[in-house]
Amino acid sequence: MKKKLSIVDIANSLNISKTTVSFILNGRAQEKRISDELVKRVLQYVKEVGYKPNSLAKSLRTGKSNIIGLLVQDISNHFFATIARRIEDLAYQSGYKIIYSSTDNDTQKTQELIAMFRDRHVDGYIITPPDNIEEDISDLIKDGFPVVLFDRYLPKVATDYVVVDNLFSTFNATQYLIDKGHKNIAFITYSSIQTQMIERLEGYDKAIRQSKLKPHIIEVDFHATDQEILKLILDFFESHKDVDAILFANNHLGKCGLKATRKAGKNVPGDIALIAFDDYELFELYTPAVTAIAQPIDEIADNVIKLLMERLNATTPEEKNQHITLATELIERDSSR
Amino acid sequence: MKKKLSIVDIANSLNISKTTVSFILNGRAQEKRISDELVKRVLQYVKEVGYKPNSLAKSLRTGKSNIIGLLVQDISNHFFATIARRIEDLAYQSGYKIIYSSTDNDTQKTQELIAMFRDRHVDGYIITPPDNIEEDISDLIKDGFPVVLFDRYLPKVATDYVVVDNLFSTFNATQYLIDKGHKNIAFITYSSIQTQMIERLEGYDKAIRQSKLKPHIIEVDFHATDQEILKLILDFFESHKDVDAILFANNHLGKCGLKATRKAGKNVPGDIALIAFDDYELFELYTPAVTAIAQPIDEIADNVIKLLMERLNATTPEEKNQHITLATELIERDSSR
């Protein structure tokens, strides 16, 4: 176990001061009038012995870490995992590392994670906020940290965020079902006060109202198990034999819905048409293939990183917040024909 | 933006030395003979003002970070995402945080990530090693860092690891197909020198040989796109009309295989029986439901953390390595009946 080199070792070996080494390694040689000859000697030697500055010491002094904290609802969910993966790659290209963790939509856990990130001096935050986290996010912003939210936003907190046009997405999908002649269209969602869920409900509601149809809304508790969701849907089928189409508010509910329709022996789309929010590998291969509202995953990640990088590179704190709303795409497959 | 408190602020406010504060906060009060009365006062005050020690400074001095570095092949893959998620939860319970990143099976990227982890003073490593990473892992171990591998191992490097019984898994699945009367069983795998892939191939090969059947092996390049894999399989169908069963070496190949059989218009399991390695949500809902070799995801995560914690808590470096091999389960569904 060879001992790690420190900047002092480098300075001593070259008989110069560590200050000089530090200036050179941080590209401030010109500014500090270090001779080109010495700069060359130092860089050469540093490369030769493979010296890497200790980033803890660096962060301790500068307060910067080149690390971005990413908090997603659940990293084992395909939607978040894919976005996280792309954000990781993009950040890496800009010289930033990512630390990520899952919030589980749990406020307390999220608070602890934010505390840990602060403690670790992360330079910026990317968050899918759970409920009641407004104050913690506000504190971050007040203390000057760049924060970008995505998937949903906090109406009471002024931040940058990237979302999709949820209202139009479900409005459009519902209208599509209406145009196909469906009269009793149900909407299965989580009971949630998060913006994305509220907007999706509103989109459905708007289309239903416009056509003067009767709304059928099932709200599932966020903590319900798959079994419970399944039962809820089956019971709904039992009590609403006339329902001829269902729109699911996210991919997990969609998956449970597929199991339920199968279990109920319903013919899709003959007895009942289905549309899910969030496309999913499963949906293309399912029989029948499932129509889905696809979110632009790559674009979401690209814009999140873009906003964050702008803030990180800004010399003066930008007052104005940027809100990016991306379009979704209704991918028509057999389950709704 | 209120300035963060430091240990000096605490010490000054209480008119005592920061050494005392440090001892108390690290539970060394008894050992250092600090009076109970003072301990109480300090703890009370610290709690009151919400002081949290700066962990960068702490890590800088102690060399410990309470962070575990987790390197998986691809965090957007369901198998790894689920394991990562559980490892995160378990580590959290033991007071450790996780930093994770995807290796992409890319040796250079992995080397850079290991360097970054070292730099950040992570206390231990959990890795699914890519090819040619033996030296870097050996260096970690030589330098005294706890390292646990999973999913695969490095025959030339003495480490702890957690794997599944790959050989028996594919042997068993192949034998199962043979017992069902299949005569021309193909095995689709990646051309890989990684232990898990080699063992899976061996298991298939052993069963085929024992029954004196003819092996049909398709090796796909790791970097092949889904389109290329699809084409490869379709071409294989074209040139091997007699194949009546396929065993896929992992879940991704399984998914491509499903698309291919559908595209080729094959009847499953009538024309061809299918078994995939790694269970997958998709497989249960597919028509017909896909038989799969399920890995014990939770158990893998549990054992990985167990081994790592043992090393982290050990006072003397343990010489002996622990190798844990877990059983898989063949989940029989319609695609192989």
Added chain:
DNA sequence: TGGTAATGCTAAACAGGTTTAGTAGATAAT
């Protein structure tokens, strides 16, 4: 009563960088 031990606490060094303030010597300006 003098020496040892225990008690309760602290000054200073340290980890490894960055940054501020400044210095010695050469050159230019007055």
Added chain:
DNA sequence: ATTATCTACTAAACCTGTTTAGCATTACCA
């Protein structure tokens, strides 16, 4: 000749903790 300016560096402070070594007191014992 003296002062100002520039060049090329550097000493020391700083970031915020932990750890080592040690210093007054008081207590104990022969």
